[in-house]
Amino acid sequence: MAEPRFDLVVIGSGPGGYVAALRAGQLGLATACVEKYPTLGGTCLNVGCIPSKALLDSSEHFAFARTQAAAHGIRAEVSLDLAAMMKRKDGVVRDLTRGVEGLFRKQKVTHVQGVARITAPGRVEVEGPEGRRALEAQRILVATGSKPVALPGIAFDGRRIVHSTDALSLPEVPRRLVVVGAGAIGLELGSVWRRLGSAVTVIEVMDRIVPGMDRASGDSLRRALEKQGLRFVFGASASAARVEGDQVHVTVSAGETTREEVCDVLLVAVGRRPYTDGLGARELGIAMDERGRLEVNEKFETSVPGVFAIGDVIRGPMLAHKAEEEGIAAVETMAGLPGHVHYEAIPNVVYTWPEFASVGLSEEEARAQGREIAIGSFPFIANGRARAMGEREGQVRILADAKTDRILGAHIVGPRASDLIAELALAIEFGASAEDVARAVHAHPTLPEAVKEAALAVAGRALHI
Amino acid sequence: MAIEIKVPRLAESISEAVLVEWLKPDGGRVGVDEPVATLETDKAAVEIAAADSGILRHARRPGETVHVGDVIARVEAAPAGEPEAPAARGGDNGGPAERAGEPLPAGRPQVADAERVLSPAVRRLVDEHGLDPARIAATGKGGRLLKEDVLLHLERAGRPEATSGAAAVAPGPASEAAEAPAPPAPAARPPSPATPTDEDERVVPMSRIRLRIAERLVRAQHTAAILTTFNEIDMSAVLELRARFRESFEQRHGVRLGFMSFFTRACVLGLEEIPELNAEIRGTDIVYRRHVHLGVAVGAERGLVVPVVRHADGLGFAEIEREIARLAAKAHAGTLTLDELSGGTFTLSNGGVYGSLLSTPILNPPQSGILGMHKIEKRPIAVDDQVVIRPMMYVAVSYDHRIVDGEQAVTFLVRVKERLEDPERMLFEV
Ligand SMILES: Cc1cc2nc3c(=O)[nH]c(=O)nc-3n(C[C@H](O)[C@H](O)[C@H](O)COP(=O)(O)OP(=O)(O)OC[C@H]3O[C@@H](n4cnc5c(N)ncnc54)[C@H](O)[C@@H]3O)c2cc1C
Numbered sequence: 001m002a003e004p005r006f007d008l009v010v011i012g013s014g015p016g017g018y019v020a021a022l023r024a025g026q027l028g029l030a031t032a033c034v035e036k037y038p039t040l041g042g043t044c045l046n047v048g049c050i051p052s053k054a055l056l057d058s059s060e061h062f063a064f065a066r067t068q069a070a071a072h073g074i075r076a077e078v079s080l081d082l083a084a085m086m087k088r089k090d091g092v093v094r095d096l097t098r099g100v101e102g103l104f105r106k107q108k109v110t111h112v113q114g115v116a117r118i119t120a121p122g123r124v125e126v127e128g129p130e131g132r133r134a135l136e137a138q139r140i141l142v143a144t145g146s147k148p149v150a151l152p153g154i155a156f157d158g159r160r161i162v163h164s165t166d167a168l169s170l171p172e173v174p175r176r177l178v179v180v181g182a183g184a185i186g187l188e189l190g191s192v193w194r195r196l197g198s199a200v201t202v203i204e205v206m207d208r209i210v211p212g213m214d215r216a217s218g219d220s221l222r223r224a225l226e227k228q229g230l231r232f233v234f235g236a237s238a239s240a241a242r243v244e245g246d247q248v249h250v251t252v253s254a255g256e257t258t259r260e261e262v263c264d265v266l267l268v269a270v271g272r273r274p275y276t277d278g279l280g281a282r283e284l285g286i287a288m289d290e291r292g293r294l295e296v297n298e299k300f301e302t303s304v305p306g307v308f309a310i311g312d313v314i315r316g317p318m319l320a321h322k323a324e325e326e327g328i329a330a331v332e333t334m335a336g337l338p339g340h341v342h343y344e345a346i347p348n349v350v351y352t353w354p355e356f357a358s359v360g361l362s363e364e365e366a367r368a369q370g371r372e373i374a375i376g377s378f379p380f381i382a383n384g385r386a387r388a389m390g391e392r393e394g395q396v397r398i399l400a401d402a403k404t405d406r407i408l409g410a411h412i413v414g415p416r417a418s419d420l421i422a423e424l425a426l427a428i429e430f431g432a433s434a435e436d437v438a439r440a441v442h443a444h445p446t447l448p449e450a451v452k453e454a455a456l457a458v459a460g461r462a463l464h465i
Numbered sequence: 466m467a468i469e470i471k472v473p474r475l476a477e478s479i480s481e482a483v484l485v486e487w488l489k490p491d492g493g494r495v496g497v498d499e500p501v502a503t504l505e506t507d508k509a510a511v512e513i514a515a516a517d518s519g520i521l522r523h524a525r526r527p528g529e530t531v532h533v534g535d536v537i538a539r540v541e542a543a544p545a546g547e548p549e550a551p552a553a554r555g556g557d558n559g560g561p562a563e564r565a566g567e568p569l570p571a572g573r574p575q576v577a578d579a580e581r582v583l584s585p586a587v588r589r590l591v592d593e594h595g596l597d598p599a600r601i602a603a604t605g606k607g608g609r610l611l612k613e614d615v616l617l618h619l620e621r622a623g624r625p626e627a628t629s630g631a632a633a634v635a636p637g638p639a640s641e642a643a644e645a646p647a648p649p650a651p652a653a654r655p656p657s658p659a660t661p662t663d664e665d666e667r668v669v670p671m672s673r674i675r676l677r678i679a680e681r682l683v684r685a686q687h688t689a690a691i692l693t694t695f696n697e698i699d700m701s702a703v704l705e706l707r708a709r710f711r712e713s714f715e716q717r718h719g720v721r722l723g724f725m726s727f728f729t730r731a732c733v734l735g736l737e738e739i740p741e742l743n744a745e746i747r748g749t750d751i752v753y754r755r756h757v758h759l760g761v762a763v764g765a766e767r768g769l770v771v772p773v774v775r776h777a778d779g780l781g782f783a784e785i786e787r788e789i790a791r792l793a794a795k796a797h798a799g800t801l802t803l804d805e806l807s808g809g810t811f812t813l814s815n816g817g818v819y820g821s822l823l824s825t826p827i828l829n830p831p832q833s834g835i836l837g838m839h840k841i842e843k844r845p846i847a848v849d850d851q852v853v854i855r856p857m858m859y860v861a862v863s864y865d866h867r868i869v870d871g872e873q874a875v876t877f878l879v880r881v882k883e884r885l886e887d888p889e890r891m892l893f894e895v
Contacts, residue, residue, distance in 0.1 A: 336536055338526040404613035405586070431605045432584060433612035439585030 004110075006032045008334070009124050009137035011116040011279070014042020015049075015320040016311030017143030018100050020327030025107025027335045032135060033109055034116040034126055040100040041093075043145050043312070044320040047165040050096055052188055054089040055168065056351050059195040063228075063353075068390060080196060086169060117280040118142075121306045139306050139334055142294060143327065144279055146272035146312035151180065154241045154268060160248045161241055161266045164189060173197045174264035178250050180238045182209040184350045186269035187225070191352045194230055201231045201261060203238060203252055210350055214362035214411035217397055221356045221413045224393045241266055274313040289315070299339075300330035308334070322346050345428040349418040354380075354394040357421035360409030360428050363399060372402035376434060376457030380414045382465045383453075384445040391415040396454035398424070398434055405433035405458070416447055423451055434458035467539040468517045470501065472531050473802065481532045482803075484525050488512065490608065491523040494543060500799040502537060511806060512799040519543045586612040590626070594619060600667050618668070685828045690866040693825040696878045698885050700841050700856045703727050706888055718783035724838070725761065725789050726782040728813055730891050731884040732836060733757050733778045736811060739877040741869045742834035742862075743810050751868055760809030760829060761789055763796040764819070770796050771829060773809040817841065823859045833865040834874070836881070 006029075010021045013035035021033040039046055062085075065078045104111050112135070114128025124135045148163035150156055158166050167189045175198065179190040182204035194200040208215060209222050209232065222232065236254035243249075250261045274293045281288070287295040287303035294302050294309040301308050308330050311323030322341075329339030350356040366373045379395040380386040394414030400407050410424035427437050438455035442448045449464075456462045472482065482504040489501045500512035501521055515521065519540040531537055583591065583598060587610050591598050594615075601618045603610040616626055685691070707722055714722040736743040736757050744753045759777035763770055772792035774785065795801045811833075814826045817840040826837035837860065844857045860881065864874040884890045 337524050338529075401613075404611075404616055406611070406613055429606070430584075430609065431611045431613075433586045435586035435589070435612060436584045439589065 004032070005136040005138075006030045006110070007138050008032075008141060008331070009034065009116075009135050009139075010141045010143055011118075011124065012042060012143035012145055012311075012313075013040040013100065013111075014143060014145045014311060014323060015044045016145070016323030016327045017042065017141070018104070019324040020141055020143060020310065020331050021109045022103055022107045023328045023331045024334075025104075025109045027331065027337075029331070029335065031107075031109045032112050032137075033104065034112045034114060034124065034135075036113070036115040038113060039094075039097040040104070040111065041097040042143075044323075045097050045100070046093060047168060049320050051089050051093050051168045052164075052185075052192075053351060054092045055085070055192045056188060056353075058085045058088060059192045060353055063195040071390060080173070082171075082173060082196070089168070115278055117278060118284055118307065119280060120284070121304055139308060141300075141327075141330060142276075142279065142281070142302070142307065142309040142313060143311045143323070144275050144313050145323075146318055147275045148268070149271050149273045151238055151268055151270060154238060154266075156268070157243065160243045160246075160264070161268070163267070164269055167193075167265075167267045167269075170265065175199065176263040177201070177265050177267060178203065178238075178248070178261050178263040179267045179269060181269040181271070182206075182211075182232065183269060183271070184210065184348075186267070187350055187352050189267060189269065190230060191225070191228075194228060199231075200229070201233060201263070203233045203236050203261075205235065205237045207234045210356065212362075213348065213350075213356065213358050214397065214409070215364055217356060217358070217395075217411040217413050220394060221350070221352065221354065224354055224413070225352060238266070238268070272312065272318055276313060299333045300326060316343065317346060317348060319346065319348065342429060345425050347421045347425045349421065351418060354391070354414045355417035356411075356413045357417035358409070358411045359421055359425045360407065361399060362409060362411065363397075366399055366408055371408065373399050373408065374402045374405075374434075374458050375399050376454045376459070376462070378450050378453040378457055378462055378465065380447075380450055383447065383450040385447050385449070386415060388445065389415060396420070396450045398437075398451075398454045398458055400434040400458045405435055407432055407434055407437070407455075410451075410454075412451075414447070414450070420447055420451055423448060467522070467541045468515075468519070469536045470513060470515060470538040470540060472504065472533050472535045472537060473513070474533050481530055482511075484527055484529050484531050484537060486527050487523060489515075489521050491521065493521050495519065495521045495540060498798065498800065504531065504803075511801060511803045513537065514798075514800050515540050583610060584612065587615055590615045590619075594624065602668060621668070622666070681830065682827055685830045688830060689828050689833075691828055691863055692866045692871065692874070693861050693863040694871070694874045694878055695823070695859060695861045696882050698858045698860055698882045699846070700858050700885065702888055703885055704841075704856055714783070718787065720783065720786045720790050722782070723786060723789075725813070725815070726785040727885060727888065727891075728836070728838060728881075729759055729774070729777055729780075729785045729789075730782065731881045732759065732811065732813060734884060734891065734894060735877045735880040736834075737778070738880060739869070739873045741873055742864060742877055744833055744868060745810070745831040746833070746865070746868055747831070754810045756810070758808050758810045760812035760832070761792065762812060762814040763793050770801060770806065771809060771812060772796055772801055772805045773807065775808070811835070814838065817858065823861070825861055826863045828863055828865060833868055834877075835863050836878075837861040837863070 008024045008029050008031045010017045010031065010033040013033050017033060018040055021031050024031040044050060062078065062080060065076060069076065101111065112126055112128065114126035117125045118140055119125050122137055124137055124140060126133050126135060154161060156163055164185050173196045174193060177190065177193045177198040177200045179186045179200060179202045182202050186202060187209060190200045190202050208218055210218050226232065233252065236252050238250050239253045240251040241248055246264065248263050248266045250263065250266055252259045252261050276292065281294060284304055286307060289295055294314050296302055296309050296314050300310055310326035310330050312318045316322055325341045329341045332339030345359060347357060347359040363375065376398045377395050381392045386392065396414065397411045398407060399409040407424065407427050410421065412420050434455045438452055442452040453462045453464055485503040485505045487502050489495050495501055495515040496518045498514045500514050502513045504511050504513060517540050519542050522539045522541060524539060525531060525537045587598065590612065596615065598610055601610060601614055603614055605611040619625055703724065711722050740753050743757055744751050756776050757778040759774045760771040761774055763772060774788050777785065780788065792805060795805065809829065809832060812829050812835040814835055815838040816824050817838050821839050822842065823839055824837055826835045828835055839859045841856045841858045843854050845852050846855050846857065860878060862874050862878045
């Protein structure tokens with residue numbers, strides 16, 4: 001039987017893969033997308049961005065109802081129905097993953113279920129529920145994403161010692177939760193369970209939370225989280241863990257000293273590794289770096305001609321929107337269009353409350369590059385809308401070149417920082433100056449006024465402080 | 466439906482080119498046959514025109530190498546109800562300066578408008594300093610002017626802004642920037658006579674074509690040993706012949722009888738006698754040509770182009786005039802193909818049309834000779850010891866002294882002179 005021939009076979013249906021497939025369909029390429037799981041959407045839709053945000057929003061409502069509603073003059077008896085909360089989350093995931101199926105139909109993308117293996121350039125073998133089949137492809141796009149990494153000596157058991165996927169569906173609220181890793185995933189899931197009642201300790205090997213993001217902003221987020229009851233242990237790591245009965249005994253080592261923490265659940269969120277198991281990449285000789293990421297050129301082509309890669313499986317931040325943009329750029333380049341990803345303007349968000357959103361250079365990065373910078377900062381406590389909402393935490397920090405006034409970076413800790421950062425990402429994308437943002441009219445009273453004031457503050461002209 | 470704009474077959478043996486620049490912005494409107502992009506091979510630059518009118522969508526970026534048949538852009542049908550793009554072409558680099566003058570249909574905002582929308586800080590700066598934004602080199606996305614572009618412009622003009630964004634407003638109580646409240650920037654001060662100001666200078670980035678011309682000319686100066694020899698021609702006989710046959714020639718051949726055919730014939734005959742001027746140096750060899758492919762310099766809006774009259778040695782007067790007219794029209798429309806622009810072996814340059822009395826033409830490498838014509842002027846000269854007034858033209862031949870001897874160049878020019886002063890010689894090829 002003749003094998004089906006495609007212009008493009010995408011392996012993986014995460015935000016990188018499915019968006020690339022949609023764009024390819026839109027451009028008229030005969031496209032197939034292979035996904036090993038029955039549902040589409042990859043890590044992000046199934047066990048990442050979406051379910052975590054669903055739980056963050058639900059748990060935030062719960063925390064609000066318990067701790068802040070009264071201040072708004074709302075009195076109610078509040079209790080938690082964890083099963084209902086989980087069901088709602090699963091519903092959101094189901095709706096969105098089905099949505100991707102619908103989008104595939106619309107763009108005429110062929111959905112193939114099974115584990116894909118590249119056997120030769122232009123040839124993909126799929127081991128699926130209906131047996132094995134081969135696909136012929138003019139081009140192959142690898143978007144196989146990433147998987148959580150374990151700590152040496154600490155094996156996941158899926159119940160007591162877990163990674164992010166399990167932590168999104170714990171059957172009950174752990175009394176004590178220890179999180180290893182104060183990155184975005186650790187802080188977000190730590191927040192979820194803290195709000196629902198867990199005593200949460202976060203262990204971080206560095207001396208601060210979200211290492212790599214703007215330090216002053218990170219410190220202000222840490223203070224806010226500490227007020228909510230999260231406990232942080234810095235300069236330490238978990239070196240061993242054993243389950244005894246219903247409890248986990250975690251050995252926490254800091255330098256020479258070790259200590260034991262006892263908890264009900266240990267969440268290891270120390271990072272993710274590129275996932276290429278069973279893909280045949282090594283056998284094919286696709287070049288990888290020392291961290292197992294597929295190496296690509298500016299067209300996202302790997303060392304094997306005709307095989308491309310994007311998303312978590314290549315270099316760069318592991319973010320859904322980064323994977324999406326790369327998917328689009330890769331496909332557009334294949335189609336002879338000028339595809340491009342602007343890596344300097346990729347926003348990065350930690351969805352705690354307050355949220356922490358960044359784009360561009362951090363203060364440390366700007367200084368390390370020897371740039372002269374002017375910083376404008378404006379606290380939400382001085383923003384009318386934030387006060388009306390009852391929000392007092394955080395601030396907007398804008399970094400601009402001291403000479404040209406061009407915005408180099410922006411770091412927001414505060415309510416809806418995830419939404420506020422979009423304005424500054426656009427500003428950086430267009431090479432805007434702080435003055436440009438300061439002179440644009442912002443509606444009153446809104447949170448974005450804090451962005452405008454921070455932009456004014458770059459020139460020492462903030463008005464409302 | 467979108468029409469594709471593909472890289473045409475550029476020339477024999479040329480399969481790739483570099484997309485040098487877009488002459489029309491992405492999303493901009495184009496008219497039929499309007500040039501949209503410049504491609505460049507190692508031989509010459511060519512403009513690619515739109516085959517249909519509509520909205521241009523770029524498919525490739527400047528700097529990319531493209532091959533014959535590649536789609537470089539698409540032209541989409543313009544939304545109904547909107548007027549066609551004005552067919553008038555912008556000048557030099559199609560920059561905002563020119564575009565600003567184009568009439569824009571009222572109502573809906575236009576893409577071309579985008580270049581003129583200034584960011585708030587830029588708006589403030591140009592107002593405050595009385596600048597013309599069209600005269601400031603823009604480096605932002607889609608050709609937009611950034612605040613830093615204006616600051617650089619001011620700095621170059623010797624009028625730097627005092628602090629970032631401080632403007633002429635006194636700084637308010639600052640949060641983090643409070644340590645050093647900057648003094649308010651001085652209001653735009655009158656231009657000091659010592660430093661060049663915006664009124665004195667206009668800074669415009671060189672267009673790619675201009676850059677390319679500059680590069681070539683400098684290369685010619687560096688590689689060849691260029692010398693020039695001059696002479697003057699009494700044009701009485703040519704003028705007389707031309708007046709006599711002008712009408713019948715035009716009736717018969719459908720093209721005007723100009724001077725170019727006379728000069729072409731005279732050069733062809735001269736080159737047969739002095740083949741070095743029609744030769745080129747290739748490594749350590751001298752390559753002589755069996756034919757004369759005559760480059761004719763034409764001043765088009767975007768700069769000088771030199772289309773080539775192929776096998777000029779085999780053409781009669783009418784054929785020469787017709788071919789030159791055809792090439793000149795294409796040069797002005799910007800539709801010359803690479804084939805038409807490459808392969809010249811000798812060049813004829815008419816500075817006379819601009820009124821030049823005398824100039825030294827510069828070689829088109831790898832050619833070894835170029836003849837410069839100038840304007841015809843009535844001057845008193847001595848003929849048979851009598852002062853008479855004659856229509857005179859100075860002519861100049863620049864040559865590569867590495868392969869052409871001075872004597873040969875002088876002889877060539879004398880032969881051209883003799884034949885033009887006594888055109889019957891051309892009839893008998895003497
Ligand atoms: C808890 C959590 C929260 C997160 N929150 C955010 C967030 O808020 N914002 C954000 O930007 N990012 C977030 N991320 C990161 C984000 O999920 C990833 O960056 C993103 O999913 C990467 O997309 P991708 O397409 O590269 O890979 P993935 O989404 O990992 O998708 C890869 C897909 O390929 C499939 N696959 C792999 N190998 C094969 C094979 N051989 N054959 C067939 N199929 C295969 C996998 O099954 C998977 O479905 C979060 C991650 C986690 C874990």
